[in-house]
Amino acid sequence: MELFGYSLESIYLGVLIVSGLITLFYLFFGEAIEGALEAADFLNPTTVLAFITIFSGSSYLFESLSSISSGIIILIGAAIALLASLLLHFFILVPLKSAEESLAYTEQSLNGRIGKVIITVPADGFGEVVIESFSGMISKPAASYDNTPIPEGNRVLVIDVTNGVLQVKDYEKALDLSSEKSTF
Structure with a gap:
């Protein structure tokens, strides 16, 4: 059979x-293309290609x-291509997308977490705290919540996060205060 004067095999x-x-071009410049096609979210270029x-x-x-x-x-x-595209979408692309989202954290999710001081937090300055998470270690700048110095190596409780800076309190002192309040 011919179409436009060419055999279907050559088409x-x-x-x-x-x-x-x-597809090769998309491999190298995919991020820019996805940004341009963000409005058409239902058409994933990977599955279309x-x-x-x-x-x-x-x-x-x-x-x-x-x-x-x-x-x-x-x-x-068409049936083979549709089946392969559906398998690609549901068994590879959807799990990858959800995996990327699960590695992210929000600043609000850090409230109440316990971390360790790796750079001393002075009374009126900034130090650094690491918090262990499922995706690895999160290192953030920290300031003392009640303006008391917290030495390196101490465990701290994250009270709040303001502009990317953890407001922390010495965890041992926070435990002592809560046990004193519960005895009354």
């Missing part, structure tokens, strides 16, 4: 080569290696 091969080149590449590749193979009619080859190629 499939041309589309396969072009989509392969676009995968569909076109797999459709043209499988259709080219069927056209050149079998004697099935061109209409059935188009349907088989």
Whole structure:
């Protein structure tokens, strides 16, 4: 069968080569392209490119290696490409997207956490605290909540986060105060 004066086999091969080149280009410049296509969130460029590449590749193979009619080859190629794109989307892209989100933390999520002072927190200045999390260690600048110095190595309780700076209190003193209040 011919389309626009070209055989379907050569059209499939041309589309396969072009989509392969676009995929390679997308590999290098994907972040910029995703930023430009942010409004069309339902069309993921990865799955669209995968569909076109797999459709043209499988259709080219069927056209050149079998004697099935061109209409059935188009349907088989589309079915194979749709199945592969759905598998790619649901088993690779969705888990990757949720994994990226789970590694993030908000400043509000640090409230109430316990950390360790790695650079002494002076009474009226800044030190540094590390907090262990599931994704690793979080290192943040810290200031004393009640303007008392906290030496290196002490455990601290995060009271608040203001402009990216942890407001911390010495954890041992905070425990002593809470036990004194509960005895009355």
